[in-house]
Amino acid sequence: MKLQNTKNTGGIKKTVAEMSEKEKMMAGELFDFDAPELEEDFAAARQLEQIYNNTTHEQKDIRTNLLKHLFRKTGADLRIEPPFYCCFGCNIEVGEKFYANIDCILYDENTIRIGDHCLLGPRVTLCTAEHPVDAKTRIAGPENSKPITIGDNVWIGGHAFVNPGVTIGNNVVVGSGAVVTRDVPDNVLVAGVPAKIMKTLD
Numbered sequence: 001m002k003l004q005n006t007k008n009t010g011g012i013k014k015t016v017a018e019m020s021e022k023e024k025m026m027a028g029e030l031f032d033f034d035a036p037e038l039e040e041d042f043a044a045a046r047q048l049e050q051i052y053n054n055t056t057h058e059q060k061d062i063r064t065n066l067l068k069h070l071f072r073k074t075g076a077d078l079r080i081e082p083p084f085y086c087c088f089g090c091n092i093e094v095g096e097k098f099y100a101n102i103d104c105i106l107y108d109e110n111t112i113r114i115g116d117h118c119l120l121g122p123r124v125t126l127c128t129a130e131h132p133v134d135a136k137t138r139i140a141g142p143e144n145s146k147p148i149t150i151g152d153n154v155w156i157g158g159h160a161f162v163n164p165g166v167t168i169g170n171n172v173v174v175g176s177g178a179v180v181t182r183d184v185p186d187n188v189l190v191a192g193v194p195a196k197i198m199k200t201l202d
Contacts, residue, residue, distance in 0.1 A: 025109055026091075030132070030142035033109075038088075045070065045089045053082040075116065080104065087129070095152065100124070109145035110164070118150060121158030121176060126150075130164050151186065160195075171201060 016024060021035035032038075052066045060079075068074050070089035075096030084104055086092060091108035095116035103123040106112055110128035128145045132138045146165030150156075154168055157176030162168070168184045175191025175198070184190050187201045 025145055026111070028110070028144055028146055030137075030144050032141065033143055034141075041088050041090065045086060048089065049084070049086060052080075052084060055082065072111075074098070091128075094118070101158070109143075111147040112150075113147070114150045115152035115154065115170070117153045119155045121156060121160070123159045124156050124162075125160075126162045128164050173201065 014023070016029050019027065019029070020037060021031045022037055022041075024031035025038070048066055048070045052063060052070070055063050055066075063080070064078065067078055067080060070086070071092045071094060072090050073093040075094065075098060077096055078094055078098040080100040081102045083102065084100065084106075086106045087108045089108065091110060092106055092112045092114075094114045095118065097117045098114060099118075100120040101122040101124075104120050105125040105127070107125065107127040107129055112126055112128060126148050128148055129143060130145060131143050148162055148164065149167040150162075151168060151170035151172065153171045154174070155172075156162070156174040157178070159176055160174050160178045160180065162174075162180045166180050166183060168174070168180065169186035169188075171187045172184050173189040174180060174184075174195065175189065177193070178191050178195040179193045180190065181194040184195070184197075188197045189199045189201055190196060191198050
């Protein structure tokens with residue numbers, strides 16, 4: 001007898017066939033991005049994102065309130081320079097003293113967790129989304145995603161790209177233009193394509 005693939009969603013075990021598209025997305029299974037339940041969340045995020053990106057530098061309180069409404073969790077003090085882009089917003093968690101420079105993309109088809117005192121340079125991308133490697137499956141339209149986790153006191157330099165499923169430790173520096181394809185331990189500087197450990201930090 002063939003066992004069905006099951007996932008634990010909120011304490012209840014479901015087969016993949018029983019999951020909603022949102023549950024499949026968060027579980028890392030193939031899902032339909034165009035499903036109505038996801039389209040609604042995506043459209044709501046686009047609306048808030050557009051409002052945010054049209055604010056002025058003087059409207060700091062409005063920006064903070066918009067981010068607190070858009071994200072799942074934030075610290076008291078956060079700042080993102082517009083323009084800023086995300087997918088759903090509700091899958092993003094950031095800690096205290098978070099700062100992101102212009103043109104950052106937090107593509108949150110899955111959870112993005114960022115710790116305290118983290119800095120993102122201009123045009124940094126954190127992308128949780130993947131497409132199937134198999135061409136026939138990819139052409140059919142489904143995609144999948146993997147979470148990204150970033151520790152405390154991390155600085156990611158401009159134009160760096162963090163791939164789906166990557167965990168970056170505490171006190172890490174990611175060099176500008178790096179492509180981070182695998183997990184990064186605490187207290188190191190990584191750089192390059194793909195990113196490699198260049199030095200240990202005190």
